[in-house]
Amino acid sequence: MDSNKKYWKGLEELNSEPEFVEKNKHEFAEPIPIEEVLSGNGLMAKTPRRDFLKALGFGVGAVTLAACQKVPVHKSIPYLIKPEEVTPGVANYYVSTYEGHAVLVKTREGRPIKIEGNPDDLLSKGGLSGQAQASVLDLYDNNRLKNPAQNGSDSTWNEIDAFVKSELAAIKAGGKKIRIVSSTVHSPSTLAVIADFIGQYPTTKHINYDAVSYTGIIQANQNSFGKAVLPHYRFDKADIIVSFGADFLGTWISPVEFTSQYVGNRNNKSLQNKKMSRHIQFETGMSLTGTNADVRIPVKPSEEGVALVNLYNQISGTTLPGTRKLNNVTADKALTIVAKELQAAKGKALVVSGSNDVATQVLVNAINSLLGSYGSTIDLDNYSNQYAGNDHDFTELVSEMNRGEVDAVLFLNTNPAYEYHNSGAIKDALKKVRLKISFSERNDETASLCNVNAPNHYYLEAWGDDNAIEGYYTIVQPTINPVYNTRQAEESLLVWSDNAVKEYYTYVRNNWDKSLLAKGGLSGQKGWETLLQTGFVKAGDKPAGSYSFSRDLNGVAQNILNQSKQLAASGDGKVELQLYQTVAIRDGKRANNPWLQEMPDPVSKVTWDNFAAMSPTDLNKYGFVQGDIINIDVNGYAVALPILSQPGQAQGTISVAVGYGRTQAGPVGDGVGKNAFPFLTFRNGTFQTTAVAAFSKTGEYPIVLAQTQTHHSFEGRNVIRETTFNEYLKNPASNSGKSEEHKKYDLFWQDYGIDNPQKQPYNWVMAIDLNACTGCGACVVACSAENNIPVVGRDEVRRRREMHWIRIDRYYSFNDKGREVTEEQEISTLEDLDHVSVVHQPMLCQHCDHAPCETVCPVLATVHSSDGLNHMAYNRCIGTRYCANNCPFKVRRFNWFNYWNDSRFDNYLINEHTHLVLNPDVTTRFRGVMEKCSMCIQRIQAGKLKAKIEKRPLKDGEIKVACQQTCPANAIVFGNRNDPDSEVSKALKSERTYYVLEELGVQPGIGYQVKVRNTSELEA
């Protein structure tokens, strides 16, 4: 090709016109209108319409494109140096100890967000109480003391140390007494620190003082067997349990452990072995334990002692002097049968009493000795260290202080200004003490009376150890840097006593290296590391000796009967008062915890209050109704409390819970209920929980108690199915509805193969054993912690708007001459309301395979997953509430308000600091959307993911949902129904299994197992 072709741009170029040639000489052929533009004319010139539209189009397009990319503002700061063990999004677990139980602390990005039971824990096998579950929230409580303080104003640790040391030195020089007052210390290292402190300051004495005391048992054992210890009770070894007012499943000594032991003889596994223990409860107020008893006999406090004397007589075949008949026909009859049954089960029987009276406990010891319980159901050698309080020591301390003999008193984890029955005396006595030091984490009733506040670390920030049961040593390790400027109490003691070791970690470590590690066969650094992974060491059990009782009982019986006489309320307007602890609040130390305040009491279902429980018969008698305010007066201390109509409450008695009426607990706990501690009386050397009270109706306007359940009978509906042990033995499917005719409906989702393991590997379901569930409510708190469930407060609970995803339904039924009465209309005609049986039923989303909620949602915000779950898409929900209306189980919860930023809800979600407890795997819900149990979908997903990463199939039991995990009774089994070997598949195949409202055809995914009552002979 010829490459000499000339290309021309126009005829002007081709022809080389002179004008063109001239122009071409310049850089730009045509003049650029720069001057024109810059002079202003150009800028002012009209934009042509097309240009305008172009610019507009481009502008809109560009802005739209830019806006498509959402750029959220993250206020997070990435790790500059990533801690080795922290991977954002992955939880770390650390072993620790909560009140003697080995636990696991789940942390995310360095902050503890959940306490979980250590599955290897010897006491509870991985179960935890509601209190333990709620304890994580207290870590972030911003009402804790943030700095040490002296005389009420913030100080520094150096100043405090200098001051305390000089004071202590002066006191030591003056030879005046120093007292360390604590609730029972069962940490070996703490005890060693205190011993070292005493070594430095020999005038020091350590006094264990428990708000709810077990001195009676300890001294009775001292009297009877010369062993001043709290025995280790073994409910698992008992075929028959007779309890006189001991709420061992709810609050007595070690309820989580006892629940696990107790249920072992009553759950499905035990039933399949044709074995079920028998449990008879004599008690005043309806306790959690009473609700689970096979037979429950209401007795007044004044009758309890008489009943024990009679029981002793019948078992021993002798008659103690002064014995008199009970005025209570039912109890009398029951005692005769109980005595026979106990004798028949010698060596496998257990009698316990909740009394703190030494004489009563001595008599109980005598009965147990006759029954051969020592060495089998009662272990005095591997004893419990959980409570060691000595009531006498403390009252003695008060008088010592009053006499001006004490110059220094240190309060560790105790709050006598609130808990002591005569708090006025404490306040007066403390005025005479020169140095008052409180280690309290908050400025509570006692701390505010002290001149030095040396706030202790929270247990999640601290090193430590524990020894709840002899031979069982557990470790406490920090899971977060101290949130506030606090210091471990032990470290303070070490510093003040000029110990060679100033750091408590080293101290604990030394202590373990010295003796404790060896008990578990461990040693050295490796042993220590093993310990930090397992959480505990267990020394071999000492053989449990069989002790026999040989003391003279005449004086004891006399003492008991005299006390009974004094207690018997006589005259108008007098009742016998019984004090008890609620499962949620216990002794009130955690009163500032909103999860616990909102946890419904397992029996009364009341939240955010204590009350005067009275029998409905008494209410009729006096013309009271629930909510009326009565004044209760014992020896001049009086409180006004609302009445609760409590079926099963012994007539002529009132029960009031302690732990309420805090004045300096913090904004949540202050003013909730009334303080009942002052009703305790110091009798025969111990604090006693019974008294004679005068009561009268006040003119105050009745209030509505914030109950989460206001209808208490199940109306004969087969929502609840129960049978007796005898019937069960004849036919394991007794009353499970298996014999009733069923029409088999085609499953709506069958096409999707939910039931077909070939198509779907997973079908998540649950089995709940009604015979194992004690109703303790730990699952409710665990669920709240796991799923960021808002606390709504007393008013909203009154409006029936609590948000709990799982609830425990509690139903009363009445026994009318051998016939079970469950219908409201009929109950109102009954005269005898004493014979109550109770059933607890955990109720949560049933994840129906043919879910009524799903079909009615207009926007598909609630849909079914391929693995059998009912999902909630919060972002899609528009809040019509139709799903909740159409849910036959009424388990759906609506966000009525914006609980996490509505200032009217002063709960933990409002506070930026307590936000830190939120589980980052679970979204918080905005107002106007529905929520409900997700079967801990975040845990299911995490479990599936883990298995996938490890390229293996998911193992049964690998995923545990929060409620199941915490359940001390192991009543909840979760798993995959499409795996025929899974635990849940087996449980659901049990003949006791039934589905609530299965006749509706909704195909619930949760199977319940029929409640069995061992009421064979004793139909009282």
Add this chain to the structure above:
Amino acid sequence: MASHNESILREPLITGNDITYAKITNDVLHPVENMPTKAWWIGFTIASLGACLWVFAVSWTFWYGIGSWGLNKTVGWAWDITGFVWWVGIGHAGTLISAILLLFRQNWRNSINRSAEAMTIFAVICAATYIVAHMGRPWMAVYSLPFPNQYGSLWVNFNSPLIWDVFAISTYFSVSLVFWYTGLLPDLATIRDRATGLRRRIYSVLSFGWTGSVKTWQRFETVSLILAGISTPLVLSVHTIVSMDFATSLEPGWHTTIFPPYFVAGAIFSGFAMVQTLLLITRKVLGLENYITMFHIESMNKIILLTGSIVGVAYMTEFFIAYYSGGEYEQYTFLNRFIGPYWWAGCMMYGCNVLMTQLMWFKKVRTNIPISWVLSIVVNIGMWFERFVIIVTSLHRDFIPSSWAMFYPTWVDMSVFIGSIGVFFTLFLLFIRVFPSIAMAEVKLLLKSSSEQAKKKLLADGHLDPSHAEFYKESLTKFDSVELSEYEKI
């Protein structure tokens, strides 16, 4: 239509002497073309105060959340859906009158259809506001529409009766509005022709250039018939679908196959009661007694009696089926209406709707204006309670007794409801100021055939069967607005 002579046996639909087309126009347009009266101002002040209350209460709800209502975990709907169903039901009379009665050539509808249709539209507006207001997240209400989207093509749940509702109510509203407005066109043109200045311009826009030519009239008639045909199924379908909000659920007391016919009858029942409530006052205050005559009042009372009795039969059927089904939850729910904590609501429902309306069997009651008015209010109250009983009394005690709860309304609940009545009356009062409250054109059609004058002329002509004439005169004795002495002369 109907320019032929009508049988003397039929009662006249327009009473009074010297009624001319011009007089009809003057009478009907009197409130539109003059300054409002004192009575109107008083009514409007009260109604708009109510509307303000509504705005306040609904804003409060939007600001704080549904929690400001008295609902709880057990009772998820109460006054909101009660109010919704109540308003939708009230709307039904308008559609029945405009559509079904048109198809059946019930000429008496001509005098009342305009107000009744207006009432329909305002009632549906009130109902629709409830749909949005009861949502937890009303700003996401658009999710209930099947619009194309990028969420992986996420549609609405066509299984959900609430979605059916969205379609039913929106269709209902649009068809009713078109029907109503079409009917208004000739009347708007009349106003236009008489108006001057700005009003004339406004009404000439509103009247879509109506010319009044034969062609226009012919098309007008055709469109009316077509729209009547479209609306007729709506009379039955809308409330059927509303009833399915309940009937397709599991809830005892809701899960009932009788609901569709029962709800439709109830809707017409309550709708006519509301028409009665409004028109008895309107005819008096606006001086329209000649056009809304005792015959109209009695006819509506008869429909109230009929539908009220259908509702009564439905109630009995429900009870029988509850007993006969043997379903314990169903049985308890129905027993609970009488012996439960809400027994008084049940008594209001059965008492007002069934017992009180049975009084209408008496002609004296049917033709007594004060009693009719009171009874229409009683029916409105009774029908509100019917929905309250169905919704709250069923929900508050259903399957699981542990969740049984009571519902206590808050001031917001009450304000939203009272406020919605205020909104309704505000709209209605504005309507009678700017639009003719009686369909003039349609009434004029009757003047030559069905009016009292026309009948008199027939009598005067004397070609009638004397027994028929006698019957006619006799039957007139019961009318308040006809002076019998006039007839003596003939």
